[in-house]
Amino acid sequence: MAATTKHFEAVPQVAADAEVRGRNLIVMKFGGTSVGDTQKIKDVARRLVTARETGQRVVGVLSAMGDTTDELIRLAQEVSPQPHPREYDMLVSVGERISNALCAMAIRDLGHEAVSLTGSQAGIVTDTVHGKAKIVEVRARRLNEELDKDRIVLVAGFQGVSTDLEVTTLGRGGSDATAVALASALGGACEISTDVEGVFTADPRVVPDALKLPRISYEEMLEMAASGARVMMARSIEIARRYGVPLHVRAAHGKTEGTWIGEEAGLVLEKAIISGVTHDTSEAKASILAVPDRPGVAALVFRALADAGVNIDMIVQNSSAEGTTDITFTLPKTDLAAAEPILERLAKETQAKGVVYDPEIAKVSLVGAGMKSHPGVAADMFEALAEAGINIEIISTSSIRVSCVVRASEVERAVRAVHERFRLFAEERVNG
Ligand code: ADP
Ligand code: ASP
Ligand code: MG
Numbered sequence: 456m457a458a459t460t461k462h463f464e465a466v467p468q469v470a471a472d473a474e475v476r477g478r479n480l481i482v483m484k485f486g487g488t489s490v491g492d493t494q495k496i497k498d499v500a501r502r503l504v505t506a507r508e509t510g511q512r513v514v515g516v517l518s519a520m521g522d523t524t525d526e527l528i529r530l531a532q533e534v535s536p537q538p539h540p541r542e543y544d545m546l547v548s549v550g551e552r553i554s555n556a557l558c559a560m561a562i563r564d565l566g567h568e569a570v571s572l573t574g575s576q577a578g579i580v581t582d583t584v585h586g587k588a589k590i591v592e593v594r595a596r597r598l599n600e601e602l603d604k605d606r607i608v609l610v611a612g613f614q615g616v617s618t619d620l621e622v623t624t625l626g627r628g629g630s631d632a633t634a635v636a637l638a639s640a641l642g643g644a645c646e647i648s649t650d651v652e653g654v655f656t657a658d659p660r661v662v663p664d665a666l667k668l669p670r671i672s673y674e675e676m677l678e679m680a681a682s683g684a685r686v687m688m689a690r691s692i693e694i695a696r697r698y699g700v701p702l703h704v705r706a707a708h709g710k711t712e713g714t715w716i717g718e719e720a721g722l723v724l725e726k727a728i729i730s731g732v733t734h735d736t737s738e739a740k741a742s743i744l745a746v747p748d749r750p751g752v753a754a755l756v757f758r759a760l761a762d763a764g765v766n767i768d769m770i771v772q773n774s775s776a777e778g779t780t781d782i783t784f785t786l787p788k789t790d791l792a793a794a795e796p797i798l799e800r801l802a803k804e805t806q807a808k809g810v811v812y813d814p815e816i817a818k819v820s821l822v823g824a825g826m827k828s829h830p831g832v833a834a835d836m837f838e839a840l841a842e843a844g845i846n847i848e849i850i851s852t853s854s855i856r857v858s859c860v861v862r863a864s865e866v867e868r869a870v871r872a873v874h875e876r877f878r879l880f881a882e883e884r885v886n887g
Contacts (some may be wrong), residue, residue, distance in 0.1 A: 460578075460596075460808075461640035464589040464694065480602070484634035488650040489707030490554045491521040498708060500561035503607050503740065507567060512602045514641065516559055516612045516634040519550025524613075524627075529841065537792060540585035544614075544624045548574070550605040551611035551630070559609050570601050571609040574622075579615035579633065581623045584764065588623035589690070590615060590632060593640035602641075628688035635691045639698040647687065648707035653714035654679070654686055656731045656881040657874045661867050666885045668730060669712075672719035673826055675730040678856045682820035683735030692716070717822065725753030728825030728832070731879040732873045734866050736817045738768060738785040740848070741798060745779040745808035752805055756782060759797050762844060765790040769818075769851040769860065779808075785850065785860065788814055816848065817866035820858040821873055823880070833857045839876035845869050 484508060485499050499517065518524075527547045531538040538546075555571040562569035578594030588785045601608045612630025615622045623634050631647060638645035654676065655665040671679075673696035680689035686704065695702055695716065705713025746752050753772065758765060763864050770784040786794055791812065798810045817839075825833045836857050840847055845868065849860040874881075 461593045461636075464591065464690070480514070480638075481506055482514045482516060482634050482638040482641065482643055482645045484516040484630055484645070484647050485518065485707050486630070486647075486649045487518040487521055487524070489648055489652050490517050490519075493557065495708075496520070496554060496557050497561045497669045499633050500558050500565060502707075503569075504562060504565050504567050505559070507607050512641075512643070514598070514602075514637055514643070515555070515607060515609045516630055516637065517551065517554040517559060517609065518612050518630040520554050523553070541621055543584045544622050546808065548611070548614040548622050548624050551613050552642075554706070555609040555611045558677070559607075562607055562609075562778065568604065568606040569609060570606050571611070572597070572601075573611050574614035574633065575616035577608075577610040579610075581615035581617050581625070583617040583623070584617050584620070585621070587613060587626040587764075588617060590636050590694070593636055595640045595670035598637070598641065607613045626688070626690070628685060628691075629690040630696060631691035635700055635702070638670055638700045639694065645695070645700050645702050646656050646697070647702060647704045649686060649704065650707065651686065652706045652709075652711055653704050654684070654883075656714070656729070656733070657870055658684065658734065661734070661870050662732070662874045665731075666881050668714050668885060670715040670717065670728055672824060673716060674719060675822055675855065676716045677822075678822045679731050679733050680684055682822065682858060683733040683737070683818065684731065687716075700810060717881065720856050724812065728829055729821065729823035729877045729884065731822055731881070732877070733820045733822060734817060734870050735820075736863055736866060737787055737789075737815070738816065738818060739788045739791055739812060739814040740783060740816045740860065740882065741791075741794065741813075742781055742783040743798065743802055743805075743807050743809075744781050745775075745777075746782060746802075746805050747807075748774055748778050748780040752780075753782060755805070756798075756801055759801060760794060763793050763797055765794045765797075769849050769858065771849055785818070787815070815863045816860050817869075818858050818860050818865040819866060819869040819873060821877065822856045823853050824859070825880075826855050835876055836873055839872045840869055843868055843872040845872065 503515045559569040559571040571803045580592045581588035612633040657665040659665045677692040680687045702716040768785045774780045846860045
């Protein structure tokens with residue numbers, strides 16, 4: 456019998472993959488634009504039915520319709536500047552209930568059995584961090600029972616129930632995590648349908664001649680997603696990589712093959728130097744000015760921010776002759792409200808000169824596994840930016856990524872300049 460409980464992001468895996476792998480099941484996820492109106496929901500219903508008619512078990516995971524989640528967040532902020540986290544999740548989880556229930560109705564009208572479930576009913580158990588909860592396990596019993604009744608099961612994406620029995624949400628783009636976790640727990644394939652034809656060498660809205668990648672490794676996709684390619688939520692790629700779930704990202708409407716994401720070993724990537732250029736405008740820069748340059752200060756600052764759940768990205772520290780230093784770092788704009796009181800307090804405690812904030816920044820990144828063995832990639836990127844007259848404010852690297860902070864107003868130009876410089880490499884990769 457198939458295992459019915461599977462542990463996820465926070466605790467080790469317990470379900471035996473071999474037991475459930477290879478079952479004829481597909482999890483099909485559809486993003487917000489792809490379910491933006493009732494006609495599109497009917498189209499999605501038809502796609503799910505078509506998959507069911509090939510004999511597969513089908514689980515649909517739909518995002519909220521269009522801008523519904525943004526609208527709900529706006530309502531919350533109109534009522535309260537810092538909405539209560541529990542009530543925030545009660546509110547924003549509603550969008551996905553609407554789209555999935557409508558889709559279940561449409562499927563029934565096509566003559567098939569269907570049932571929609573909330574994240575909680577589907578057994579998606581999370582930790583207790585409201586607004587960005589992590590999935591800890593999937594209790595798949597109810598899901599399996601519904602599938603055994605020959606039903607198409609619709610699961611509201613982006614949400615779960617915490618170990619304290621509260622409704623939680625998984626963070627923006629969280630329906631991707633729902634879909635991947637379900638594919639892993641139920642042992643099926645995972646198809647992510649969206650409003651572009653796959654993963655491109657840059658956001659096709661910014662670089663119209665960006666190229667569609669036929670395949671990309673988990674490692675590269677994770678770096679691209681984490682550095683701003685919002686086509687997939689980064690955490691969903693972490694789950695996919697950990698449990699070996701192959702992903703296919705494709706257009707929601709139309710038949711074209713999209714992008715396959717999998718283990719590097721299973722993909723032909725020898726020539727692949729560059730997978731893409733990404734950008735991210737969601738972060739702000741903060742600097743603590745003239746802090747005493749002594750052991751323990753950085754530890755104090757970043758421990759306090761970590762304890763408040765603030766995600767820090769890039770960090771630079773400049774030392775000066777007067778025994779003080781400036782600590783500059785980037786953080787999500789959405790974490791600024793939580794970080795500000797902590798930083799003001801720390802600045803006083805350490806007798807720093809003060810704290811300054813700059814939300815007008817953006818990050819442009821170049822990602823590619825081939826960087827490991829090709830020196831000069833970073834230099835080429837800096838040259839491309841210099842030739843475009845764009846100033847670099849902070850640089851950070853990983854073994855397969857180079858990121859630069861630039862002015863937000865220049866980010867699209869920066870992406871195009873870097874993409875143009877690496878276009879040949881990208882073409883080589885796409886055309887083999
Ligand atoms: P969904 O609602 O389907 O989850 P998202 O808006 O979250 O869709 O993600 C799809 C969008 O991601 C595309 O419309 C595109 O503008 C953007 N995007 C950013 N970078 C990339 C990239 N490298 N390849 C494809 N799309 C990208
Ligand atoms: N509706 C949620 C959001 O807009 C989750 C998702 O679409 O994946 O972030
Ligand atoms: Mg998304």
